[in-house]
Amino acid sequence: MPARTGQEYITGLKERPREVWLNGERVKDVTEHPGLRNGVRSVAALYDMQHDPSLREEMTFASPTTGEPVGLSFLIPKTIDDLVRRREMMTRWAWASCGMMGRSPDFMNAIFSAWAGSAGFFAQDRPEFKQNMLNYHEFIRENDVTLTHALVNLQRRRHQGPTDILHDDVALTAVKETDAGIVVRGSRTLATLGPISDEIAIYPVASHRLDEEAKRQTFSFSIPCDTPG
Template sequence: MAARTGKEYLERLSASRPTVHIQGETVTGGIQDHPAFRNVVQTYAELYDLQHSAEHKDTLTYTSPTSGEPVGTSFLTPRTSDDLVKRRKAYKVWADHSNGMLGRTGDYMNSSLMALASAADWFAQANPAFGENIRRYYEKVREEDLLCTHTLIPPQVNRSVAGTQQAGGKLAARIVKEDDNGVVIRGARMLATIAPFADEMLVFPSTVLRGTPEDKPYSYAFAIPNDTPGLRYVAREPLDYDRPRHDHPLASRFEESDCVVVFDDVHVPYERCFALGDAELCNGFYSQTSSVVHMTHQVVTRTTAKTEYILGLVSLLTEAIGIEQFQHVQEDIAEIIATLEMLRAFLRAAEADAQVNE
């Protein structure tokens, strides 16, 4: 497969059967038709269609090194500053489509996966299989153009104790069993944005593990399909009230649901595991792989698009009601302009000063 179209994204979503609890209702299919999700799902489909538009396809895709097909630019492993610029331009096309209001479009996790796969040797120091697993999984997501959500912290119930001690250690998701084919996970995690309409979930480790024997069951990183048996999502109250777009121009298109993730003895095959039982490896998951750097490259690009939108909106408002001449209003607008130019400067410096690391 290559970069997906919106139609292909919707077809795969239609065939998926995730378990989602929302406002007292349990949804086990047809996510794309549910009132809480159908509008944002359509917006995500539009993003995939942009990959095939005459105007944007050269920016949003590049040639896969394995299949020779066009795949998403956010999967491109950067070797030069020009590669970083190409990645940023792709981020910006998608961000502009939502005025920067969509925080977890596919390019966010794609960027993380790209960096993790580039650091496959780092994962392999714990087990050679883990390095191969992350590299192979990255290629799967790239070639199938999958949409990933992720979860990375235990539930915030009692902040005076570590996540591993919540409810006597029985609240946070943990490894409760290991067999010849993988591990079994039980407990809860948060906070999976876009989970109801994603294809896969990446379960990333908490990076504040203390390395004690008690932390071992909570030290893991893996990926599973969204409709894996035993996996459930508890979605917060939606902000899309199923009202006309004229009255709710943002929420009616860009409401990305956030979910608590519940694992009811979910079996995870070894080939989908990237770290197991190694707290030190988990603590360095982001910093040692440069994953957070490339995720933030996307975040700052999106925030730039959002700030441009806010500046345009504020400018129109002040002009419409004739208050742009007041000094305190000019000061407020100047603050937005300064913020925007700082974001642009950060991006330019990050790309221009970038160097290849190990």
């Protein structure tokens, strides 16, 4: 799939309903709920800019996989000109909401593009992690995935140190690893855009400050927002 339209984004949310609760009530359709629908429409308008004939060259680039136009925020910059071009694209999206949408999709796209550009770093632990990162970047780019993230474990106090929140009964913790992947248990605080995203990226913050035991809370994966539970 090349760069999505706004309607394709909305249709995706309708076809893959997720469990969202507001004020104690289950939200049946995030695209129609009064508290969420304008956010959905705002994101959809950003995607439509990718198909505006007057903006297409500024908003997209040719996929290295298919040659189809894909969102420019997925570009891995290799030159100063690449950086300028991507900055100008992101500026257009920011101005579309006058900067009021602080978690537009380009935020996460740029993060994963940076990681894909430095994929060799992830191979330091296990060689297959490099290819995992490259594969995932290709997946979100080619499908124009809307990502949010969950970084922070629940707080026990307002001024905690990095290990104060890492208790197995609360913090998201890897409890075992199988051939199919890791099994985790616990909680993370969901970031902005969570109810109207396609997937949730889970990755650690300040893990370099943790001891070996706390490394059980250090992992990265992504999960679709409509995953049961």
